[in-house]
Amino acid sequence: MTVSIWQAEDNQPIREVDFLIIGAGLAGTAVAYFAAQAGRSVVITEMRDLALGASSRNAGFMITGPDTYYHRAIELYGHANTRELWALSEKTHTYWRGFAKTGNVRLENCxxxxxxxxxxxxxxxxxxxxxxxxxxxxxxxxxxxxxxxxxxxxxxxxxxAAVQPYELVGAVFKASGAELVNNNEVYKIEQTDPECVTVHTRQFVFQARHVMICTNAYSPFVHPYFVGKVxxxxxxxxxxxxxxxxxxxxxxxxxxxxxxxxxxxxxxxxxxxxxxxxxxxxxxxxxxxxxxxxxxxxxxxxxxxxxxxxxxxxxxxxxxxxSIDGLPLVGTIPGSPRIGFAVGFTGHGLAFGAGVAERAVDHLLTGASAGILDAARLA
Ligand SMILES: Cc1cc2nc3c(=O)[nH]c(=O)nc-3n(C[C@H](O)[C@H](O)[C@H](O)COP(=O)(O)OP(=O)(O)OC[C@H]3O[C@@H](n4cnc5c(N)ncnc54)[C@H](O)[C@@H]3O)c2cc1C
CATH class of the missing domain: 3.30.9.10 (D-Amino Acid Oxidase, subunit A, domain 2)
Incomplete structure (x- = not known):
């Protein structure tokens, strides 16, 4: 993505926020939920509107497990990692079911x-x-x-199960209690000092204590770290x-x-x-x-x-x-420990989204291990 000088004179108002999420799909809204649970005050910035990326275009399959057959996953990722992935997928579905129940989302146990x-x-x-x-x-x-x-x-x-995915994102967003700023594309993200990340967007220049990138397919356009990885x-x-x-x-x-x-x-x-x-x-x-x-x-x-x-x-x-190895990516941008990410769902956001989001929030806020999801595996 490129931005003209007319769009970005950097005269947008500065907004200080605690926890800023980029992207309001399944991942971004789930991150919002877990960050709020961790006591953070959360704002999501989205270039379109809630769920208008892949999260409202998918088939709504809540299928447990990775995108490769289980025995092949064992060969590719190892046995312990494959079991970890399966458990993460089960946990994700438990979360989705909870959101679906409270949010009146259509879901069929077919x-x-x-x-x-x-x-x-x-x-x-x-x-x-x-x-x-x-x-x-x-x-x-x-x-x-x-x-x-x-x-x-x-x-x-x-x-x-089969779910109505657009409704599901709406329910997760509601449960998060986060603020959404839509029509607000991110141009540039930089960790300007040890405790602050500056995010340049269409409407504001955000100064955030923590930022989570949840732009999945669009991640290579948002930050060069993802080029060749997503x-x-x-x-x-x-x-x-x-x-x-x-x-x-x-x-x-x-x-x-x-x-x-x-x-x-x-x-x-x-x-x-x-x-x-x-x-x-x-x-x-x-x-x-x-x-x-x-x-x-x-x-x-x-x-x-x-x-x-x-x-x-x-x-x-x-x-x-x-993602280039078929598994979601969780981590922080090298050299920018306050910029986290949860991306690379490889067509399986309903299988892993909530579990990945929870781990990404833990990893960013506490430094907890991201396990098999740790993007450092691709280094
Ligand atoms: C046709 C199809 C069928 C699928 N079927 C299934 C299925 O049955 N089961 C399953 O598990 N998965 C399925 N998937 C995959 C699933 O939809 C994704 O894994 C999931 O939606 C990813 O969620 P996300 O929030 O990471 O990404 P997205 O929903 O794409 O959200 C990313 C958001 O970031 C925003 N964004 C991008 N750049 C910027 C920027 N610069 N500034 C601000 N915002 C930005 C985008 O507008 C978008 O809203 C399918 C996908 C497709 C396309």
Missing amino acids: GSMLLAESAEEAVQLELAARALNADGIDVIYHASDPLKRGYFAAVEQPWD IPTRGQCLVTEPLTENVMPVCGYSDYGYMYYRMTFDNRLLIGGGRKLYKELESTSEDRTSDSVQAYLDNYLRTKFPDVTARVDRRWAGIMGF
Whole structure:
């Protein structure tokens, strides 16, 4: 992002704040909640408005666990770290459920199914199920397709849920009691002295005791530290007109997570993903749908759901922040111990958001270890 001299003459009023959060999505509002719980007075600055980033564009899957199959996660991150990630995801869902309950947010305990699109993926699913069961996680492995739609196998997680994500962010924000300053883009962040961070924005120059960056996909535009660590990645969805039947009783996902589908609360079929063949094109922060991915989703709708004849009613995109090793990043900017961050959710903000936010607040305010989330692992 660049800023002209006309926009930024640095004559905006100075505002002193205690704890300033940049970005009002799932992460920013959850950070606001935990910072307020820690006794801080919290202000969120947001370039658009509450939840208008990925947090209101997602599919609303509350699926426990990391983005790779469990046995692969063990290979990639180690066994203890994978268990830590699973526990963090469970904790996150407990928080979301609490916010959803008090905030009257629509949430359905429909469970999830990870489905195999090929015999090869079925083998991987069985390995994942075995590794999960060995760790005392009672997923159910189905050697054939329980949904009768041509899948090869399934792993069922009956405790997972589908949520209305826009409402959820609203509820988390309300519970935080924070102040939101919208239409207030951040231009520059610098720790000007040991106890103060100066944040230049459209409307104010903030002087904050602590700052937390929660800009996920947009983080490389906010601070150079994130360049090459967080990669903006576009996700796309479509939704049909309301159907008369429930054609997908669970949150379903397949093709190693590249495809996902669920019913909305007004009985529409939502299909998302379709990025697998277009990874380079979809490595972008451009907020628009693309013909190629939407054609892929259309084709998936026709082939996997031939019984659905309703028209597609809406198509949209959102920008995810993929970290380069697939795990969220928590830490402070090197040399700036009062500037923290909780970013890089890699398409799994509903799986990890609240747990990551809690750790990021602890880490920034008390120096507590961020564990597997510690961004220093990428150094
Ligand atoms: C199509 C799609 C489907 C998805 N499906 C799922 C799913 O089913 N389950 C799941 O767990 N996850 C899913 N995700 C991922 C999930 O939406 C994200 O992980 C989550 O929303 C990240 O939350 P966040 O608050 O970190 O980021 P965001 O919601 O993107 O919030 C970042 C905020 O920062 C603001 N910002 C950026 N730059 C600045 C600046 N300079 N100044 C001020 N503000 C700024 C932005 O406007 C934005 O509001 C999906 C994502 C997409 C796009």
